[in-house]
């Protein structure tokens with residue numbers, strides 16, 4: 001046993017990494033636990049799903065991130081229980097780990113709002129496995145249509161995106177680049193122009209959280225890129241080959257991408273403390289849990305607030321809240337009072353497709369078009385973890401910009417292959433199963 005206080009961090013996302021990195025020079029022993037052995041850069045998952053990036057470009061091995069930080073040990077495992085009075089957590093393999101300080105950084109997961117059929121048939125975009133599975137699905141639908149064009153009439157090339165927030169808009173824009181610029185060169189006999197991308201959004205706007213001029217620009221850009229918009233429409237039911245809208249309209253589709261709602265990771269429920277909207281754990285201003293100064297919650301899982309205002313679930317909030325909690329643990333250990341979290345708003349941005357993006361700065365100024373797109377590329381490249389990932393991503397972006405080609409168009413696992421392996425008893429999950437996504441509902 002280490003002579004230093006033991007800090008257990010659950011989750012190696014932006015928030016968990018922020019905590020661990022802040023503790024580099026603090027006399028603590030850190031155990032960082034994640035169900036994957038890599039950190040996922042979620043903002044670029046849509047580029048994996050649309051073949052622009054390889055899965056490895058947006059995943060960084062956690063052990064390599066902490067190679068030179070000796071007070072951090074990584075443990076691969078899924079946390080399945082929290083014993084608050086006993087100050088222990090349980091892992092899926094039965095091991096119990098004691099802590100002096102516990103930081104929960106499990107992130108968020110998809111929220112289908114109880115929509116019938118969505119959990120069975122929709123494609124969420126939260127994990128690397130989700131992104132690879134969606135990429136497989138997209139490429140498989142084109143192969144199916146190439147083999148038998150009559151499936152186009154059954155909706156094989158209709159791709160429905162639910163939600164017109166940044167994830168939905170970015171995904172739809174990237175699909176448009178793929179379908180209308182690249183795939184026509186690959187499929188000589190297939191009428192690729194029959195592919196449809198349809199965004200279904202309950203609100204009346206796309207990118208509703210952005211300023212009016214950016215919303216108008218984004219809408220026009222999407223329409224120019226062939227994306228159909230169904231605004232003021234909600235999904236009533238999802239089936240394997242259709243989606244039914246609340247208005248009664250039925251759209252034939254084999255691929256419904258769910259980019260509409262989030263809820264806190266189920267770990268928030270395991271903790272057994274009061275939860276707010278979307279299941280986020282209610283917190284003290286210093287981000288500790290009420291009546292438990294030894295437990296903190298950071299990132300998407302917590303109801304992180306600054307100056308009394310609850311903040312959105314964003315990468316910058318996750319990073320800053322994690323770093324803040326790292327500093328608060330250091331203060332506690334030094335016998336000092338903790339401080340309230342204060343968020344530094346750096347603005348927000350989204351792409352709409354190749355050469356097109358919107359940026360809203362904290363001083364209310366806005367930017368859109370190619371300049372905004374280059375700003376978006378620069379920021380995301382800088383935030384990616386690891387030099388290798390940055391170089392590969394830059395290479396893939398550059399190659400795509402010059403040639404309209406995309407690196408990652410291979411189908412890694414076909415439905416029929418997966419089924420036959422699964423039936424033979426091997427430990428392989430079929431597409432849509434929860435393997436690799438333990439602890440999440442996606």
Ligand SMILES: Cc1cc2nc3c(=O)[nH]c(=O)nc-3n(C[C@H](O)[C@H](O)[C@H](O)COP(=O)(O)OP(=O)(O)OC[C@H]3O[C@@H](n4cnc5c(N)ncnc54)[C@H](O)[C@@H]3O)c2cc1C
Nearest residue numbers: 011013014015035042043079106107299300314315318439
């Ligand atoms: C598709 C997509 C696009 C996005 N785009 C943007 C963007 O452009 N800009 C922006 O600011 N934000 C964006 N976000 C939001 C941003 O990615 C999140 O706010 C941020 O990742 C939250 O960080 P986190 O550390 O709280 O959680 P996460 O990054 O989700 O990390 C949680 C970690 O906990 C692990 N974990 C979960 N449960 C368990 C368990 N039971 N046991 C062990 N480990 C567990 C997971 O494996 C994961 O590694 C996007 C999100 C998504 C999904």
